[in-house]
Amino acid sequence: MAAEAGKIDPMHQFQIDAVGGGALDGTPFVFTNSALWMLVVLSAIFLFMWGGMKRELVPGRWQAAVESFVEFVSGMTLSSIGSEGRKYTPWIFTIFIFIIFSNFMGMMPLAIIPGLHPFTVTSQFTITGLMAIMSFSIVLIVGFWKHGFHFFTLFLPHGTPAPLMPLIFLVELISFLVRPFSLALRLFVAMIAGHILLEVFGNFIVNGLNSGSALGYGVSLISFVFIVGVNALELLVCAIQAYVFALLASLYINDAVNLH
Amino acid sequence: MPQLNQLMLVYQSQWFWLLLCLAVIYIVVGRGMVPKIEKVVDDRNDRIAADLSQAEKARAAADEAEERARLAEEDARSAALSVTAEAKSSAAKDTEALLAKADAEIGEKVAAAEASLAEARTKALESLESVAAEAARDVVAKVSGVNVSADQAASSVKAVLANG
Numbered sequence: 001m002a003a004e005a006g007k008i009d010p011m012h013q014f015q016i017d018a019v020g021g022g023a024l025d026g027t028p029f030v031f032t033n034s035a036l037w038m039l040v041v042l043s044a045i046f047l048f049m050w051g052g053m054k055r056e057l058v059p060g061r062w063q064a065a066v067e068s069f070v071e072f073v074s075g076m077t078l079s080s081i082g083s084e085g086r087k088y089t090p091w092i093f094t095i096f097i098f099i100i101f102s103n104f105m106g107m108m109p110l111a112i113i114p115g116l117h118p119f120t121v122t123s124q125f126t127i128t129g130l131m132a133i134m135s136f137s138i139v140l141i142v143g144f145w146k147h148g149f150h151f152f153t154l155f156l157p158h159g160t161p162a163p164l165m166p167l168i169f170l171v172e173l174i175s176f177l178v179r180p181f182s183l184a185l186r187l188f189v190a191m192i193a194g195h196i197l198l199e200v201f202g203n204f205i206v207n208g209l210n211s212g213s214a215l216g217y218g219v220s221l222i223s224f225v226f227i228v229g230v231n232a233l234e235l236l237v238c239a240i241q242a243y244v245f246a247l248l249a250s251l252y253i254n255d256a257v258n259l260h
Numbered sequence: 261m262p263q264l265n266q267l268m269l270v271y272q273s274q275w276f277w278l279l280l281c282l283a284v285i286y287i288v289v290g291r292g293m294v295p296k297i298e299k300v301v302d303d304r305n306d307r308i309a310a311d312l313s314q315a316e317k318a319r320a321a322a323d324e325a326e327e328r329a330r331l332a333e334e335d336a337r338s339a340a341l342s343v344t345a346e347a348k349s350s351a352a353k354d355t356e357a358l359l360a361k362a363d364a365e366i367g368e369k370v371a372a373a374e375a376s377l378a379e380a381r382t383k384a385l386e387s388l389e390s391v392a393a394e395a396a397r398d399v400v401a402k403v404s405g406v407n408v409s410a411d412q413a414a415s416s417v418k419a420v421l422a423n424g
Contacts, residue, residue, distance in 0.1 A: 015262045016270045024269040028276035035277035042281045049293050055300045057307070070297045089298075090290030094282055097289065124263055126274040131282070192263075 008207075010199040014123055014192065034127075037119040041101045048101075069097070073246065080250040081257055088253050091138065095131050096246035102127075103191065103238035107231075122241075123191040125184055132184035135249040143256035154259055183248055190241045194234040201227045393417045 016032045018024055024032070052066020059067055073093045077085035099122055106120025121127050143151040155172035156165060201223045208220030393413040400408045 026269050028272040030273040038277050038281045067301050093294050094286045094290045126271045
């Protein structure tokens with residue numbers, strides 16, 4: 001807590017600092033707590049995937065978990081893009097596993113170790129935004145590469161009456177251009193909202209206990225019960241948001257590949 | 261909101277580290293590990309399918325073998341039945357022949373016995389005639405004192421016996 005005792009500052013957990021106490025100077029190579037957690041996420045992903053590379057005929061638990069993870073993502077790309085989906089599985093898998101591991105690593109109760117503060121990488125719109133822009137760039141590049149200017153017919157559904165064409169084109173174009181923003185904001189907002197909620201009610205517990213009054217203890221107990229439920233909900237949201245991001249990215253790629 | 265306040269200070273660093281991490285995940289995990297794992301899963305599925313079809317084939321072969329065994333058993337059983345029937349009928353025939361032979365032998369013996377009996381009877385009757393003629397001569401000699409010849413006595417006895 002940067003503020004004095006008792007004051008709730010739920011936004012402090014999203015603060016980015018240079019590791020080692022240096023100043024942020026706006027250069028690309030500053031090693032921040034955010035970068036540190038990205039590397040933590042990267043290591044966790046490698047550990048997880050490494051456990052699934054035994055390639056045994058009868059998989060153990062770990063291998064079965066990794067295989068079902070891979071099957072899930074490749075099934076998603078194949079069902080939403082079709083037979084050409086296999087080409088896009090690596091990218092969809094990359095964003096899916098990065099988002100889900102970031103979400104879960106941000107939820108780990110590591111703060112019980114003094115001095116350690118988990119950082120949720122996906123609560124930064126610089127991160128979600130770049131991933132959305134990259135996915136959207138794939139849509140644009142693949143769309144124009146495969147279909148050329150024919151790609152613009154994506155904005156004109158079949159059977160549009162001629163007088164409505166300009167209007168429909170405009171509406172479809174705007175909804176198309178909004179996609180990267182909605183993709184980025186959905187994940188960012190879900191993560192930031194959940195973490196603010198957890199921070200606020202976690203502070204309620206601590207402040208209620210510190211108050212020493214019966215009312216304070218009551219508030220602590222209610223907040224504790226509430227936060228257990230919110231934690232469970234947040235774990236669900238972590239998985240769902242990763243799934244939604246990956247699913248929408250693959251559906252957008254499907255538009256570019258198959259043009260409706 | 262730190263995300264907005266710090267935007268200009270951190271975005272380059274954020275993007276640099278994110279691109280680094282995503283590139284590493286994409287190349288090593290996405291392009292390296294994922295296809296291998298997919299291949300492992302596909303190979304396993306293929307193998308399971310092959311094993312299943314093989315098992316199906318083996319079952320069909322087993323069914324066929326069982327059917328053949330059943331047919332062979334049926335054949336063997338009907339052959340055995342015909343053999344038994346034949347044996348039974350030949351045994352019956354043998355018994356019949358033996359019975360007929362025994363019957364004939366017994367009949368012969370009975371006929372021989374009857375013949376000897378009849379002979380004995382005629383012999384007995386003849387001796388009875390002579391005894392009766394003797395007795396009649398004695399009776400005549402004692403009663404009347406007339407000596408009757410043996411022939412006369414015999415013929416009279418014969419006539420009496422034939423009448424009586």
